[in-house]
Amino acid sequence: MTPLRICYGGSFDPVHNGHLAVACAARDAFAASVYLLPAGDPPHKDSTHADAAQRAQMLALAIEGQAGLHVDARELARSGPSYSVDTLAQLRAELGPSTPIAWLLGADSLHQLHHWHRWHELFSLAHIICVQRPGAALDAASLRQHAPEVLAEIGERWLPPLALANAASGGFAVLPLPQLRPESSTELRRRIHNGDNWQAWVPPSVAAYIVQQDLYRSAPVILPPSTSSTYP
Numbered sequence: 241m242t243p244l245r246i247c248y249g250g251s252f253d254p255v256h257n258g259h260l261a262v263a264c265a266a267r268d269a270f271a272a273s274v275y276l277l278p279a280g281d282p283p284h285k286d287s288t289h290a291d292a293a294q295r296a297q298m299l300a301l302a303i304e305g306q307a308g309l310h311v312d313a314r315e316l317a318r319s320g321p322s323y324s325v326d327t328l329a330q331l332r333a334e335l336g337p338s339t340p341i342a343w344l345l346g347a348d349s350l351h352q353l354h355h356w357h358r359w360h361e362l363f364s365l366a367h368i369i370c371v372q373r374p375g376a377a378l379d380a381a382s383l384r385q386h387a388p389e390v391l392a393e394i395g396e397r398w399l400p401p402l403a404l405a406n407a408a409s410g411g412f413a414v415l416p417l418p419q420l421r422p423e424s425s426t427e428l429r430r431r432i433h434n435g436d437n438w439q440a441w442v443p444p445s446v447a448a449y450i451v452q453q454d455l456y457r458s459a460p461v462i463l464p465p466s467t468s469s470t471y472p
Contacts, residue, residue, distance in 0.1 A: 241405060241406075242338065242339050242340060242405075243271070243272060243273060243340070243405065244270055244271070244272035244273075244340040244341075244342060244367075244404055244405040245272065245273055245275065245331075245335070245339065245340065245341050245342070246266050246267070246270060246272045246273065246274045246275065246341075246342045246343075246344050246369065247275050247277055247312070247324075247327070247328070247331070247341065247342065247343050247344065247366070248262070248263055248266065248274055248275065248276050248277065248344040249276075249277040249278075249279060249315070249322070249324060249327070249343070249344075249345075250276075250277075250278070250279060251278065251279050251288050251295070251425070252276065252278045252295050252298065252299055252425070253288045253289050253290055253295055253425050253429075254290060254295065254298050254425060254428065254429075254442065254446060254450060254455070254456070255276075255295075255298050255299050255302045255442070255446060256423040256424075256425060256428055256441045256442050256446075257421070257423055257441055257442060257443070258421040258422075258423035258424070258441075259276070259302075259423075260302060260303070260306070260309075260443070261417070261421055262344070262371055262415075262417070263276060263303075263306075263309050264306070264309070265415060265417060265418075266344055266369065266371075266415055267308040267309065269401050269415055270342070270369070270401050270402065270404060270405070270413075270415075271402065271405070272308070272342070272405075273308050273309075273310060274308060274309050274310070274344075275310045275311070275312040276299050276303065276309065276310070276311050276312065277311075277312045277313075277314065277315050277327065278292065278295045278296055278299055278311070278313060278315065278316060279315050279322040280292055280315045280316045280317075280318055280319075280322045289429060289455070289456060290453075290455050290456070292313075292316040293316075294449075294453060294455065296311060296313045296316060297449065298446050298449055298450070299311045301443065301445040301446050301449055302442070302443050302445070302446050304445065314327065314330065315327055321357075323356075323357040323358070324343055324356065324357075324362065325356070325357055325358045325359070325361050325362055325365070326357075328341065328343060328362065328365040328366050329361075329365060331365075331366075332365050332366075332409075337408060338408050339408060340367070340404060340405050340406075340407065340408050340409075341365065341366040341367065341408065341409060342366055342367035342368065342369045342404055342411075342413075343362060343366050343367070343368055343369070344369045344371065344415070345368065345369070345370060345371070346370070346371050346373075347370055347371065347372055347373060347378050349370075350368075350370045350378070350383075350387070350390060351382075351383070351386045351387045351390070352387070353368075353387065353390045353393075354387060354389040354390050360393065363393065363397065363409060363410050364409060364410070365409055366409045367399075367404045367407075367409055367410065367411040367412065367413065368394070368397075368411075368412050368413075369401075369404070369412075369413050369414070369415050370412070370413075370414050370415065371415050371417060372414050372415065372416045372417065373417055373420060374416075374417060374418070374419060374420045378414060380395070394412040397410060397411050397412040398411075398412050398413070398414075399411040399412065399413050400413065401413050401414075401415070422441075423441050428441050428442070428456075429456045432450065432455070432456040432457060433456055433457055433458075
């Protein structure tokens with residue numbers, strides 16, 4: 241049986257311990273390899289603060305020594321928006337029709353999935369795994385209220401985690417996280433800019449790189465209405 245390959249996309253601007261906790265939880269729950277894909281031009285967010293090479297380097301530093309975690313920088317080589325469906329189509333062409341692939345996203349993204357570019361095609365290319373934060377509802381009632389189109393698509397696709405490896409694509413599974421985490425990239429950037437304590441939120445090697453490159457200190461950070469527990 242070919243092991244499941246999980247794709248975990250994001251701007252990772254910067255990567256922090258919350259991201260790593262999600263990646264490790266997915267690796268362990270699904271007995272899978274997890275590939276972190278930094279986005280070149282996230283279509284649903286403003287432009288990034290660190291450049292592509294810096295974000296990729298921080299990811300490489302963050303996962304050093306972590307078994308089963310890898311960096312896939314393919315989206316940084318593409319011009320234009322980083323659409324998940326394009327990345328998965330490229331991966332499917334490379335890995336063949338039978339390799340199990342999954343795309344990892346957060347519950348907030350799941351509720352917005354019907355706004356993603358060619359979102360119905362995602363299920364023909366990969367499984368979808370949704371991270372469930374502690375205290376956040378992720379059930380049929382919540383989806384029926386906020387995203388009925390998404391519920392209609394995933395309603396018959398729900399599978400237990402280890403069952404995803406039995407097929408190449410088309411399934412949906414939930415990754416529950418055991419504890420709520422405080423980290424968010426927005427709050428981390430704000431702390432760095434303001435000179436507040438921030439080093440404990442990232443691996444020591446990433447903290448040293450941020451200081452060496454003098455990242456995030458110059459531009460002020462405007463916080464969105466809520467920045468708590470923002471991961472992935």
